[in-house]
Amino acid sequence: MGVPRFWREIPSRYNLIGVKCGNCNKILFPPRFICPHCRRTGKLEPYKLKPKGKVLSYTVIHVAAQGFERMVPYILGIIELEDGPRIMAQITDCDEKEINIGDEVEIIFRKMGEEGKEGVIYYGFKARKIPKS
Secondary structure, eight states, X not given: OOHHHHHXXXXXXXXXXXXXXXXXXXXXXXXXXXXXXXXXXXXEEEEEOOSEEEXXXXXXXXXXXXXXXXXXXXXXXXXEETTSOEEEEEEESXXXXXXXXXXXXXXXXXXXXXXXXXXXEEEEEEEEEOOOO
């Protein structure tokens, strides 16, 4: 099996996989071994999160870290997923004048970078605003 195929076949690699506590029913992301709400272990089951949520807060980054200068400005938001967990993600496909707190977004997977010129490409999740109908 080649390296790219190996990475694609990891279940949580291109999915939002968290855990659901069988004791208190809280949904957690990223996955944990102990529920921080009820402090129980052993009842945490894998749970595929719905890829939709809403913007709770956001900021516009104008000065990027070294190596990412070509990306600025970009929007970084705190997203509350429909299932409850909150994640931080870059909000793409819109500019700062088009985003508002409360906007609905969907989680998408995008290329984040690659290791060297001929290295493995790695992906991560970002958020994209859902157009209002």
